[in-house]
Amino acid sequence: MSIDLPFHRAWLDDDEINEVVDTLKSGWMTTGPKARQFEEDFQNYIGCRHAIALNSCTAGLHLAVAVSRFNEGDEIITTPMTFPATSNVLVHERLEPVFVDIEPGTLNLDASRIEAKITSRTRGILPVHFGGHPCDMDAIEDIAARHRLAIIEDAAHAIESRYKERKVGDRHLTAFSFYANKNITTGEGGMLTTNDDDIADTVRVLRLHGLSRDAWNRFGNAGYSHWELEMPGFKYNMADINAALGIHQLKKVERFLEIRKLHAERYDAAFGDVEELERMQTREYATTHAHYIYPVALRLERLKVTRDEFLNAVQETGIGVAVHYIGLHLQPFYRKTYALEPGDYPVATDYSQRLLSLPLYPKMTEADVDRVAGTVRDLVARFRR
Ligand SMILES: Cc1ncc(COP(=O)(O)O)c(C=O)c1O
Incomplete structure (x- = not known):
């Protein structure tokens, strides 16, 4: 790959x-x-x-x-x-x-x-x-x-x-x-x-x-x-x-942000009708969102694959992906040192299993964004229950 x-x-x-x-x-x-x-x-x-x-x-x-x-x-x-x-x-x-x-x-x-x-x-x-x-x-x-x-x-x-x-x-x-x-x-x-x-x-x-x-x-x-x-x-x-x-x-920095914002909006538009993807929200008080990453959360109950299988399928098409994050409460050091349970943080635990970050940076072209969005849409269709 x-x-x-x-x-x-x-x-x-x-x-x-x-x-x-x-x-x-x-x-x-x-x-x-x-x-x-x-x-x-x-x-x-x-x-x-x-x-x-x-x-x-x-x-x-x-x-x-x-x-x-x-x-x-x-x-x-x-x-x-x-x-x-x-x-x-x-x-x-x-x-x-x-x-x-x-x-x-x-x-x-x-x-x-x-x-x-x-x-x-x-x-x-x-x-x-x-x-x-x-x-x-x-x-x-x-x-x-x-x-x-x-x-x-x-x-x-x-x-x-x-x-x-x-x-x-x-x-x-x-x-x-x-x-x-x-x-x-x-x-x-x-x-x-x-x-x-x-x-x-x-x-x-x-x-x-x-x-x-x-x-x-x-x-x-x-x-x-x-x-x-x-x-x-x-x-x-x-x-x-x-x-x-x-x-x-x-x-x-502000020029970069303009491009990040346009790319994020392009992803939003491409995923607007994809029920299997939960997009992130922007609250009213967030007057400037820095768009450091573009995370989506898979609605796993609607898909036949795990997040990691989905992530690997995206990578197999030549597109780099990442996960931000698997919660610290699930990491061995914090879990053991402070006796934490996944159920203590239900929201973070749930997202830890479903999150995936797509490429988002000003060096990407609109065609790059369309390629990523198209690939993700195709994979959702392939893995839909
Ligand atoms: C939320 C958060 N805090 C702190 C850091 C640490 O940043 P640095 O690598 O500059 O030390 C990172 C790095 O990715 C981060 O994502």
Whole structure:
């Protein structure tokens, strides 16, 4: 089986390539002027006070949790329908992830189920804007305010997303991803946003071992000065080679989104009469959906195959597919460590068996989208009960 229409292909132009070459020729490859520029551009794009460039979104989530003054054993509410990074960082900081079931249609954490999970040890909520559809932040903020809980947002999928009139990332500690398959990419990379000056200072120190000055300042023109170790930190800084990509990717983010949106609408139109496919919904408060992925859920009772058989049948036609996600509550580590049962999260368990993500990216042509849609329609017809 060879895939000729991959699940994702990044859009990189000569701008990105030339900027990387310029970085290499400059002799400064790690965190420096390009990372600073990317931070400023991103800060302006989001409309927040600080954007701190990191080598991944996972690093951003980890630092957000590390600076939030939680204590060992505190409980943080999050979603099981996410990538492991979201809750792994809680485990690393000796916190307890408490999963709340998801909302049908958007696959986001179901805000109406949060309060039932709050205990005397709950200290925070970590929502994930699944697929770029923003979570219901008014509802989450209302609960957080009443129970004095911190909010940290996982916006790995949500660079462009807006909740009502607000940009995701303009209020709470929020982590973004520029991993290779994200809406914009730096190869590997992430950004943490905050409006809090003290938190931003601490994050900047923690991202580079806990040193008092970053390497750029240390070797700058102002004469030699010693660093001091202020706290034991991490190695989470973004290199200029990566930031060089980000500077130009960010300029194109809205153009990319326009194409993603058109492709998503084209899929919607193609699947409008296919009863066997459940399409995702967009709530009114989701004023900008980032369309990171195009998930569909198979109505298995109407089909003769399992999701995995369907997925393999699509791949056999040369089209790449993916699954976002099989819930974390079903993954061996979380299931065993926290004694979780599939029945504890019925909605997430059900979708974990039925979800399939189709290719959605600006490098795809309309003909590519039509090919995928046609293939899926044909397979549904073949496997219909
Ligand atoms: C929801 C979510 N959170 C966090 C991450 C981690 O991002 P990164 O690979 O930049 O660390 C991902 C990566 O795909 C993700 O999908």
